[in-house]
Amino acid sequence: MTDNSSTMLSFRKSGTKVSLRLHKIFFHADHEVLHEVALFIMDKKKKTPLIRNFISQNKCKIKEPSVRKVNLVSNGTYYDLKKIFNSLNKQYFNETINTSITWGRRRKSTEVRKVTLGSYNRDNNMIRINPLLDKISVPLFFVEFIVYHEMLHADMGIGEKAGRRVIHSPEFRKREKLFKYYHKAMAWEEKNMNFFYI
Secondary structure, eight states: OBOOSSBSEEEEEETTEEEEEEBGGGGGOOHHHHHHHHHHHHOTTSOOHHHHHHHHHTGGGSOOOOOOOOOOOOBOSSOBHHHHHHHHHHHHSTTOBOOEEEEOOOOOOSSOOBOOOEEEETTTTEEEEOGGGOSTTSOHHHHHHHHHHHHHHHHHOOEEETTEEESSOHHHHHHHTTSTTHHHHHHHHHHTGGGGBO
């Protein structure tokens, strides 16, 4: 049971074992909701209206981190991040990711460096996407991949191995490849690497 404000439900299978993470609001879930959780674990493609309704009805019980208010700007010139987020949340996360998303601020710099295309901040439960991606020359599938990548961080958190933080674990990389256009996104990034230097 967790107090994670970004992911309400997630699980991982290893052989016959299942590791399940549920937000503590599920302490108060009735038998029907918990039964649907069990069915969802057995078949991730199964529809879960009871779980979605339960989370929606209990949003007031989910603690939001106490951080300064940030002005969210999800609608860009070419891409609407909230629309992309909602679509991915439904397709890959069963609508369990409860995270805000915004375009980052445009920054001018004369220094040549690799830019960060996206980030997830657990403290304020927010995904930021670099506004460099809000261009007609950047394909939708690549923007979707960057958003999906950061949603995975929100879902999985940061692991630990031998006392060291593991941000991109083997399990993370495995789930990253579940994105429909993963290989296409990787090929496009490789071909356009210079685009991501400023």
